[in-house]
Amino acid sequence: MVAIFWRTIKDRLTSLIIFVVIGAFLVWLYASMFPGIQSQGAKLQELMDAYPPELMKAFGIESPGLAFSKFENFLAMEQYSFTWPILVISLLVGWGGAAIAGEVEKGTIELLLSQPISRTKIFFGKYLSGLFALAVFVLVSVYIAVPLAAAYGFDYSLSNYHKMALVGFLFGWSILSLAMFASTLFAEKGRVYFVSISIILGMYVLNLVANLKDNFGDLKYFSFFHYFDANAALMDNRVDSLTLLVFGSTIILFTALGGLCFAKRDIST
């Protein structure tokens, strides 16, 4: 299992580095923009006040004025509520799709299956490598904000970043579990990407609709994006227990299903 773990990391190291660099670069970009944005805060707030409050809420901007008062608030709304989830989803759906379905598609799974190693170990070797990649990405792309805040002279609270890292890691772990499960069902990584992205997009739309229309408010409970609340984590230093429960259950369910499906399925390349 350890050999498969390290080999997978090595194979996808370039991709991981690219994602980490983009994640860090975006935080640096927002840090460099923030002083200018903050000085124009009053004008920007006036502009944002012109938008319907439902629309702002739908896109996770519940108190626009707050966005320009603190660097953490600005990051929560601009980076961690929008671009950061896109990066995490792209990284982990790609990782999950290549892990099993990609190997079946290329036929290289035969090399692994013909060795004296159980399918469970193959699955978890790949799975843990994805988890390692997620951990590296979260650590760099979240905590890079701390030295940047210090360098630019912004106020910051380290515990808020801990909460952001926690909720981001759980969100990413859920995405990885879902993608790994899909990967055990299909023989082509393209299908894994399609199914996983469709589910995630569906959840995004559910959350959007729930925020726009009060009648459909309960739909938000079926969306990861409701539980992945960067504003609560980074602005309020808060992670709800329901978030922990939902992400925890999702991770356990899809990990168990993925491991079981891979152990049981026929593999024809």
Next chain:
Amino acid sequence: MKTIVIKDLKKNYGKVAAVNGVSLEIERGEVFGFLGPNGAGKTTTIRCLLDFIRPTSGSITIMGKDSVSQSVDVKREVGYLSGDVRLYGNWTGADHINLVKKLRGCATDASKLIDRLNFNVKVRAKNLSSGNKQKLGLILALAHRPKVIILDEPTVGLDPLLQNTVYDLLLEAKKEGATIFMSSHYLHEVELACDRVGIIKNGAMVEIDTINNIKNKRLYKVKASFNQPVEVDLGETVTVTKTGENMIEAHVRGDINPLVKKLGHYDLKDLEIERASLEDIFMEFYRKD
């Protein structure tokens, strides 16, 4: 001692039976050739042996261990090579060898095979020719000196020189006591390497015997030409393979005398009778219902 025992193996894909009741036993140190036309169930059987796919019913034991529930133990003793070996394009040969070494967790000696096959381990797999890919596949399959070697059309697309190297390696493994299960389309390869063969057709075994016994089965090729057009009834033991205005070609099973007597009633111009080749015999198996 029986090394491989397959009992009433069935594998269905929905309503389609890919393998339908295959049973066979292979002795320790034996080289067993597994023959059949495309789609007969050879690869499905091999995939069941290696636990890539699970039987619908029936059982497989390799060295006394169940191929499904004791799959990991079984694979410690097995080396597998496919004719279409799939490799990681960006890895070098050394990367592949190192991974297999780590996964096997035992001493593997690939260096002798690397030297013997004159293989460059530093080249990435995507830059290897098909022959060199197959060399790497051989190294990965044989470096740990397996007691059971399973090969799925191992010499497809190889030049004759490399084919001979493969046969030499297999025969050396056999001398060391390895049991070899090999599917193939090449009859000369089967004749050269195998002690016994099994012929599979439509998912079921139609013959299991030694090469010599199969060759000794009385099958003849008969070519008769006549001085004028004739209509001949040659009986049930004769399979007509070709007819012309004044000639007929046929395969004859069993005693040749009744046919010769029948032909004697016609105005024969020429008559050729020869013992059928191994290829003709296999074609006969493939053809017959």
